Amino acid sequence: MSFNRGRSLSSAACAGAVTVLVAGCSSAAGDAAARSAESSDPSTTASASVQPLTAAELAAALPSNGSLPGYLVTGTPRTSTGGGPSDPDVRPEACRPLWDARSGVSVTSVARAWVAITPSGFAPPTEVLTFAGYGPDRADAYVGSLDKALDACPSLSFVSRNGDRTTADVERVASPGAVGDATVSFRVHWTVDLDGFESDTFALITTVRAGAATVTAMSDISVGSRLSTSKKNAFIPKPDLVMLKSQADALREAQAR
Structure with missing residues (x-):
């Protein structure tokens, strides 16, 4: 799915200065040269000039039914401006970005758009695609925050719908391959006992950065705990x-338009 949107110092001024001033001039010249090089770097210029995709532009980039091979688009796109609130019930706090990503929330985004999809095949999981747009360098920082949280969070806890605090295991998933500019993928697993019937829920969350935007695919599926490991x-x-x-x-x- 897809986001488009010197000065040189005089050597004569340094020539008659005392040693400490000469050093200062040299340092300033180096700084000026570095700034000049940075301003001429196309990647830096592009990052600074990019305009975040709006919620409407993100929604327009989402797939429509029939445009995503192997999947059905089962709803209409929904949008939100701003990053949205983080879930305060998640513990430890350092793990919140991971649980937020499962909900399609990135607190530093400018806008988001999401849609439900269903892969073809037997017993498909619940799946949601979320596009998010960011200001300069914020998309890269967001993916980095997920990576950092994964290093710190082998498990986390959250409050379930019935008000119980549930502990979930967190597992990093090996990168699926060369996709976008950066990819972070992880799986969250927890068990629920409902009146004596135990079920395991597995959630897969994969976030891919493409320029100043990200796509997050979240898949949830629950199966009976009594099933064999292979099943x-x-x-x-x-x-x-x-x-x-x-x-x-x-x-x-979308970013190139």
Whole structure:
């Protein structure tokens, strides 16, 4: 899916100065040269000049039904401006970005748009695609925050719908391949006992940065805890490299308009 939107110091001035001033001039000249080089760096210039995609532009970049091979788009896009609130019930606090990502929230984004999709096949998981737009350098920082949180969070806890505090295991998933500018993928797993019936929920969250925007794919599936490990593994969501790349490309196209 897809976001578009010197001075030189006089050597004569230093020539008659005392040693400490000469050193100061040399340092200032170096700083000026560095600033000049930085301003002429196309990647720096592009980052500073890019305009974040609006919520409407993000929504327009999301797939429509029939445009995403292997998937059905099961709803209409929804949008939000701003990053949205982080979940205060998640503990430790350092793990909040991970749980927020599962909810499609990135607190530093300028706007978001999301839509529900369903992969074809038996017992498909619940899946949501979220596009988010950022100001200069914020998308890269956001992906970095997820990576940092994964290093700090082998597990986290959250408050379930019935008010119980539930502990979930967190596992980093190996990068699915060369997708976008940066990719972070992880799985969260927890068990729920409902009147004696235990079920395991597996959530896969993959975030891909494409320029100043990100696409996050979140898949949730619940299976009976009594199933064998091999059968559970058959249901656990895996990153879809082809789909992720197509959505990162769509975000790039939107940014190029």
